């Protein structure tokens with residue numbers, strides 16, 4: 150069976166009608182993973198996944214009514230290792246969490262299980278989500294399926310590469326400053342960062358909690374919308390989840406409007422295009438012109454505070470990280486040693502050994518930015534910049550329905566090329582962090598190939614305006630079908 154080409158929706162239909170054997174589908178995925186050299190996964194869930202697959206087949210044969218309504222029945226899904234999964238090791242790609250098996254599921258995982266999805270395993274990522282290349286993982290880098298000498302992007306690199314290589318059909322990632330969109334762009338798949346507050350973060354291991362969201366990754370926009378619909382389930386356990394009124398129901402899948410993008414007003418912020426590589430620039434303009442042909446109109450515009458976004462983001466993200474990561478003390482989770490004479494020695498020894506270099510750098514810088522005397526100069530100032538950026542997005546998105554821009558300033562770079570110079574990696578996030586500061590939704594879709602490497606187009610909407618960017622993305626995707 151050639152499963153690589155099947156979408157999640159086709160799989161669900163095939164399983165329900167009996168045309169697809171779930172067990173064969175899942176074993177096919179594991180065969181591919183076992184042959185693969187990409188290093189997409191840290192932990193596999195093979196036995197349990199195959200058991201579930203057999204259960205799906207049996208219940209289908211018995212024509213179990215309840216099963217027939219499940220939205221993701223039998224769909225193989227990969228989960229980023231920053232999301233807690235009951236009874237499956239969850240490491241956040243760190244040595245400090247090696248061997249940690251959560252006693253509970255994140256809310257999004259409960260939702261996936263309720264809808265019949267099958268968890269294939271936990272995917273590789275940058276340690277504690279800190280990075281844009283999946284090279285800071287304690288478990289080694291993931292390779293880009295389009296060119297193995299290149300990075301898959303990050304931090305959700307394992308999830309993106311798994312989909313691109315047919316080692317999963319759907320995946321979850323988490324995005325603090327681009328971690329879903331960057332690897333989606335580098336691996337040629339679809340990734341969506343939801344509005345802050347749409348998807349429960351309960352069970353997501355925190356890096357910078359005021360910025361991050363769990364989001365869907367898929368080979369096509371409709372599958373991503375279907376997955377978003379499932380994971381945006383309400384949750385009382387996350388107080389930052391926004392309670393939406395009924396007229397804003399999150400059934401994204403069914404809301405595609407047939408008129409496509411006719412009359413859609415697109416803003417193209419100049420600052421997001423200046424400075425990107427020529428091949429990315431021309432790919433993105435081609436895409437924007439395609440929207441025009443489809444009936445949308447566009448206008449170039451300017452967002453003057455964007456140039457401060459990267460600095461503000463890194464101050465806020467590192468400050469939050471320095472506080473969030475204090476809980477890893479070698480006593481409660483993962484890596485453990487015999488107690489030293491005093492607690493301070495044990496704490497330092499475990500953290501010294503358990504955290505990688507990038508994580509330590511960020512804890513130190515974040516602690517500095519929050520310390521007496523510097524708090525006002527750095528952290529507080531960054532928060533003020535954040536407010537200005539948020540307002541700038543609000544204003545722009547009143548004038549335009551969506552914004553269109555490149556996801557990444559360049560195509561996937563070589564492994565090892567940037568990791569020695571952290572600042573050059575931080576700069577790669579210039580087009581993705583502003584949306585996290587503003588809390589607005591943003592989707593990355595493939596729009597071109599350059600020398601065999603994918604280029605991503607980013608579409609940004611107003612808060613809780615997922616529907617509009619999904620519609621525009623579907624219209625674009627439909628128009629590129631042969």
Ligand code: GLN
Pocket residue numbers: 278279280281303304323324325326327328329356466578
């Ligand atoms: N590259 C950014 C960082 O390192 C974003 C990562 C993310 O979204 N988790 O902070």
